[in-house]
Structure formats: C-alpha cells, structure tokens
Amino acid sequence: MLLVTITASIICICLAYFMYQSRPKGFPPGPIWYPILGNLLFVHRLHAKLGYFHLVWLELARQYGLLVGMKLGGNLVIVVNGFEAIKAVSTLQECDGKPDGFVFKMRTYEQRLGVGLTDGPLWMKTRNFVVKNLRLLGVGRVKMQTVILDEACVLVEEIKRSFKSELKKRRLEDFSNLIRLSILNSQWTLVSGKRFDLNDRHLTDLQKLVSSFFKSADFSGGIVNQIPWIRFVAPHWSGYSGMKALVKPLQKFSEELVEEHKMKIDLSLDEQGNLVDAYLAMIATADKNDAIFNGKQNKFL
Structure with missing residues (x-):
C-alpha cells in the first residue's frame, strides 16, 4: 500500500511539473x-x-x-x-494595461502614481495634462530645439575644456557621464525650469541616483515583485536592499524640488514656466479630494 502511495505521488508530481513547464499554444x-x-x-x-x-x-x-x-x-x-x-x-x-506589484510602488509611496506605471482614468488624465503642458513648454516646437541645441553647445565646450586642461586624462566613461548629464539637463529644464552647470553637484548626484536605480530596479517585476516576502529572507541577494537604499534619496530630491517651487510659484499667472509649477497651479484649483491632482502624484509625473 505504501509503495502504491509513493508511486502515485511521484506520478502526480511529475505530471504537475510537466504541466507547469509546458508552454501555452502559440x-x-x-x-x-x-x-x-x-x-x-x-x-x-x-x-x-x-x-x-x-x-x-x-x-x-x-x-x-x-x-x-x-x-x-x-x-x-x-x-x-x-x-x-x-x-x-x-x-x-x-x-x-500596466503591471502592478510591490516593486512598482516602492518609489511612489506604496501607491500607483505617475504616468509610466499607471493605467485607466488616472493614466489618461495625467497623460493628457503632461502632454498638453509639455507642448506649451515647447516640446515638439522650435523652443525645445533651442533648449537642446544650447545644451549641446555647452557639452561641446565642456569636452573641449577637458582636453585643454589637466582633466584630459578623463576616461571614456567620464565623457559618457557628461553626455548623460547633458541629456538629463535638457529634460530637467522643462520639468523644473532650471538648468544646472554640468559640474553642479546636484545634477551629478541626481544622475547617479537615477542610473543606480535603473541598474538595481527590475521594472519587469523581478524576484521581489513575484515573491515580496523574500526581502525579509534575502534582502541583498534579491536586490531589495539596493533598491530601498536609493528610494529615500530620490523621494527626498523630489520633495525638496516641489517645496522649493511652492515658495516661488505665482498662481496669478495664466501660464507656468515648467511642469512642476503647472501641476502645482492645477492642484491649487482642483478639488481637495481629487485622486489625481494631489501632492504625491506631482512628484512622480
């Protein structure tokens, strides 16, 4: 009887294994x-x-x-x-649809916020707002082209300066970082209305944070997303420790940016000069219970 039970168990396990492993048709x-x-x-x-x-x-x-x-x-x-x-x-x-899960909400206060990883009414309303205001700020127009060309000229001058000075020993990776900083600066100008010097510590810190986050965070989900409890058992191996260490600085950077703009924004103006101010102006006129136009959502557009 015991032998029959063991044999039946082995057969069931094998069948379950092959059924799990089989690929759906097509x-x-x-x-x-x-x-x-x-x-x-x-x-x-x-x-x-x-x-x-x-x-x-x-x-x-x-x-x-x-x-x-x-x-x-x-x-x-x-x-x-x-x-x-x-x-x-x-x-x-x-x-x-967009994916949902533990990893996707780590950076956004355990909620689904922003444009990249949301769907439905939240995504539609936020996307329409972002696209409309980016166009007003010059995306797809001559104004955006001017911003990019100006930033490209600054980049070329910085590379020339590097070759003429003691910095000429810079590695290829250093110049790759300069290019990344220049691209980030062009985007940052639209978001915050401010550009940084390519050697500015705030810009280099932001670039390092973003690069490190994208290197450590698996936006396909990863082990932590599929088995969230593994972060308690193997936080380093699963990548959770690395992601968590980057989330707080990114949140702090966003929060400080928003607070800075709150101090300076002029809500009497019909048009705002950057995306953050435009969103703050919308929050000021929106219903206080609006699920879309709220303070936390502003940080993850």
Whole structure:
C-alpha cells in the first residue's frame, strides 16, 4: 500500500511539473522555466553578469528572437524587442494595461502614481495634462530645439575644456557621464525650469541616483515583485536592499524640488514656466479630494 502511495505521488508530481513547464499554444519561444520561480533565477544570473536589465532582454532577443516567452514566478511574460515589434504590440487593446506589484510602488509611496506605471482614468488624465503642458513648454516646437541645441553647445565646450586642461586624462566613461548629464539637463529644464552647470553637484548626484536605480530596479517585476516576502529572507541577494537604499534619496530630491517651487510659484499667472509649477497651479484649483491632482502624484509625473 505504501509503495502504491509513493508511486502515485511521484506520478502526480511529475505530471504537475510537466504541466507547469509546458508552454501555452502559440506562446513565443524562450528559456525553459521551472516550478514556482519560473525563469526568475535565470534572469537574476544574467543580470548579475550583464549589469543592466535592458541588456538581459537584449541578450534573450539575440537567443530567441524579437518575441521571447518567459515565466516570472507565476506570471506568463512576453518580452518584446525592436522598434517595429514594440510599435505593433503597443497598438493592441489587450496591451493597454500596466503591471502592478510591490516593486512598482516602492518609489511612489506604496501607491500607483505617475504616468509610466499607471493605467485607466488616472493614466489618461495625467497623460493628457503632461502632454498638453509639455507642448506649451515647447516640446515638439522650435523652443525645445533651442533648449537642446544650447545644451549641446555647452557639452561641446565642456569636452573641449577637458582636453585643454589637466582633466584630459578623463576616461571614456567620464565623457559618457557628461553626455548623460547633458541629456538629463535638457529634460530637467522643462520639468523644473532650471538648468544646472554640468559640474553642479546636484545634477551629478541626481544622475547617479537615477542610473543606480535603473541598474538595481527590475521594472519587469523581478524576484521581489513575484515573491515580496523574500526581502525579509534575502534582502541583498534579491536586490531589495539596493533598491530601498536609493528610494529615500530620490523621494527626498523630489520633495525638496516641489517645496522649493511652492515658495516661488505665482498662481496669478495664466501660464507656468515648467511642469512642476503647472501641476502645482492645477492642484491649487482642483478639488481637495481629487485622486489625481494631489501632492504625491506631482512628484512622480
């Protein structure tokens, strides 16, 4: 009787394993997944080797094609690569939604805020506001082109200065950082109405924070998103410690920016000179119970 029970248990386990491992009909090719974790350990190893998650997806695209079928924890996931493939998928109504989970809300006060990772009425209303005000600020117009050209000229002069001084020993990585700072400055001008000197400590600190966050945070979900309790068992290995250490400085940077603008904003003006002021002006006129135009949402546009 015991032998029959053991045999039946083994058969059930094997059937469950193969059923879990089998790919749905028409599902894109991809790496073999395993029970419970799926491909999470595989992705974790690739990230440790390559350094950034976008390089992980690029490597998978090289191996399996533009559409890669995976399983992260209990969720079936399709990774889309290439401009045309992404454009085609983005037009599908079935792909209108955005992911939700522990990791996605870490930086946004445990709520779904901003534009990037929200959907439904919140996303629609916020997106319309952002697009409208960015256009007023010059995006897609000559004004934005002027901002970019001015920033490019400053970048060229900074590179020239580096070659003429004792800084000429800078490594290639240093010049890559200069380019990143210049791009960030162009965006920051629209958001805050202020540009930094390329050697300004606030700008370099912000660039380091953003780069480090994107390096450590897996916006496909990752192990912490699929198994949130693992942050208590293996906080460093799972990447939770690294993300948590970056969240507080990013929140503080945003909060200080908003508070600075609150002190200076002129609500009597019909047009505001940057996105933060435009949002603060909207908050001032919105209903106090408005779920969209509120103080926390302002920090994660």
